[in-house]
Amino acid sequence: MAAILAALALAGCSQPSTAGKGAPLHVLLIPADGGTESGTLADYRPIFAAVGKSAGIDFDLKVAQSYGAVVEAMCNGTADIAFVGPVTYLQASQRGCADLLAVAVKKGQSVYYAGLFARKDSPIRSIADLRGKSVAFGDVNSTSSFVFPVTMLIGAHIDPVKDLGALRLTGSHANSLAALIGKRVDAAALSFDSYDKAVREHVPGATEVKVIARSEAIPYPPIVMASRLPAELKQRLRDGFEGVAKAPGVTPEMIRGYGGAQVDGYDAHFPAARFDAAARKMALLSDDLKGEILKKSAER
Incomplete structure (x- = not known):
């Protein structure tokens, strides 16, 4: 397959x-x-x-x-x-x-950042608040819309398979942001560059989003x-x-x-x-874990 x-x-x-x-x-x-x-x-x-x-x-x-x-x-x-x-x-x-x-x-720098975002009207304030919540990620091979955000969850002692509610793999940063703005998920993982682009291009609803966590420099x-x-x-x-x-x-x-x-x-x-x-960071995500995440993302 x-x-x-x-x-x-x-x-x-x-x-x-x-x-x-x-x-x-x-x-x-x-x-x-x-x-x-x-x-x-x-x-x-x-x-x-x-x-x-x-x-x-x-x-x-x-x-x-x-x-x-x-x-x-x-x-x-x-x-x-x-x-x-x-x-x-x-x-x-x-x-x-x-x-x-x-x-x-x-x-003078060659870095960027991954982030976890929620809507401004959401009670979600931190990674800890994501337990039981639905979250959108991008492509499973994406650094800033999947790998770093998932390891951020793991670092906060949140199991992405067991502790999250619905988990969605949208395929891209823009799709994850759209799912968040459209209230199809409670939070979304994407890069700050992608978010800044959405704001710069006046994507409807982009300014109604807040940052709940920021990665280390990548x-x-x-x-x-x-x-x-x-x-x-x-x-x-x-x-x-x-x-x-x-x-x-x-x-x-x-x-x-x-x-x-x-x-x-x-x-x-x-x-x-x-x-x-x-x-x-990539090594922290075993094939078994990614397989479980893919399986969870397929659930409806």
């Missing part, structure tokens, strides 16, 4: 890459904000256009249908570059498929490249991202990151070791 789902998720991305043969590099983006082409493509087209202009490289951008589909595409050769979450990067890296390419920098979602790419091409990509903010003809508005937010630039020498904390 897993193989069938992966194949379906990769529909439209099944042709092997022709990287290094003069064709555009295939870029696959995780469906961080709703899973639609338009929103996520609008977020990342400016930065890839800027890098392409400065480095003389063409890119073909597509949005995957799931986080897992991005890992499979990197590993089966149908994607050359990907925008991923820290956990998705680690999954691909552990399979020998992906190398770090670049990480966005804003105000390494910013990276852009990664396939390990199989030629060394010369990898260096051109690193140089392109590292220098993009100062490249001729590139305006500050083109330097975008997660959620379409403007950033200062990209660090193409970001130490892979900084993702070790995310790896430790």
Whole structure:
């Protein structure tokens, strides 16, 4: 079944890459904000256009249908570059498929945060108040809409399977926020970047939401490249991202990151070791626990 789902998720991305043969590099983006082409493509087209202009490289951008589909595409050769979450990067890296390419920098930092949110009119004030409440999470492979929020619950001695009421896996940050605003759940897990984007875009009801818990700092979602790419091409990509903010003809508005937010630039020498904390969080979620969460989420 897993193989069938992966194949379906990769529909439209099944042709092997022709990287290094003069064709555009295939870029696959995780469906961080709703899973639609338009929103996520609008977020990342400016930065890839800027890098392409400065480095003389063409890119073909597509949005995957799931986080897992991005890992499979990197590993089966149908994607050359990907925008991923820290956990998705680690999954691909552990399979020998992906190398770090670049990480966005804003105000001297390359971090973001996961959060648990409730409606302002809710009596929920803290994680402890979530016992018996319904909670929406994003994709099971998402760092900030699943892995870190679940470990936050565990750290507060709340068993996500036994202690929560209904548990919903919506597939994306935006879907979880919509479920919260629509009063289909009592709380929702998503990144602050996704929440800020919803407020920035005047999503109805977004300002009627409050934060009940904030994660520790998480390494910013990276852009990664396939390990199989030629060394010369990898260096051109690193140089392109590292220098993009100062490249001729590139305006500050083109330097975008997660959620379409403007950033200062990209660090193409970001130490892979900084993702070790995310790896430790990922290790806390055993396959058995994830299986139980998936089972619970299917209950109605």
